[in-house]
Amino acid sequence: MDVVRLLTEAADLVPATAVTEAGGTVADAREYLEYNEWEVALDVLADLDEGWQPTPQWWDLLIEAADLMWLTGTATWCRWARWESIHGVIRAELWLLPPSEGGRTAAVPGNGVLRPLWDVGQRTAAGHPDLRVARMWVEYVPELAPGASSTIRLAPLVPSGWRGVQPGQPITMHEGVPVVGTGTVIEVRTPV
Incomplete structure (x- = not known):
């Protein structure tokens, strides 16, 4: 499915050093994808804010995945974060x-x-x-x-x-x- 492709592409762009505030990593997101826990994988990826600075193109992958899953709140956050990646x-x-x-x-x-x-x-x-x-x-x-x-x-x-x-x-x-x-x-x- 396109969601898995989008989230896998996004995960491939994240350095292993990136972590969430709760200690989640890109490896955790990949594991959730293996178990078809797409929404949880998306949430982990969207929260990776320490150890790297995502590009607007990376956020575009997450926005498209969130839109495909009808996760309007997550898509709204990803659009906000995309803006921040451009403007600070x-x-x-x-x-x-x-x-x-x-x-x-x-x-x-x-x-x-x-x-x-x-x-x-x-x-x-x-x-x-x-x-x-x-x-x-x-x-x-x-x-x-x-x-x-x-x-x-x-x-x-x-x-x-x-x-x-x-x-x-x-x-x-x-x-x-x-x-x-x-x-x-x-x-x-x-x-x-």
Whole structure:
């Protein structure tokens, strides 16, 4: 079947040193393929984030496999990760303000559909914050509740406007003018 071919091709491109956060390897993915556990093999491959930097073409193989298996959530993540392989990774710890302090009253969807404004420390000629748009992916949870915190990933609408962002830098999330969240950048990784 095409899914097995796609996942095998993807596995062939991964160095043996790549591992998941849970310690999974490409050898584990191959073993799952042998037992026709295609979805588990795909999940292991999609989580291999230490020891290598996947290319957009590698992500294309995973996206096509996920689409063939009707795994829309996995396909959405792989599309996000493909974007990061081209433009780089920006991760931050974000704390949403509680509604009582002017924060959101609704949860933030976790799958990258929200595009809030961000103050990353740049200023306009008049000295006002030069807010930047970036989609936001909430890690490990389907949504971020009002007043809660989580690690997030950012996909800037204009990546060049985020070039000076560094780990440890404070950022603020806006919806319109008011601040609805505060954060600290924890990782910035440039593309290959």
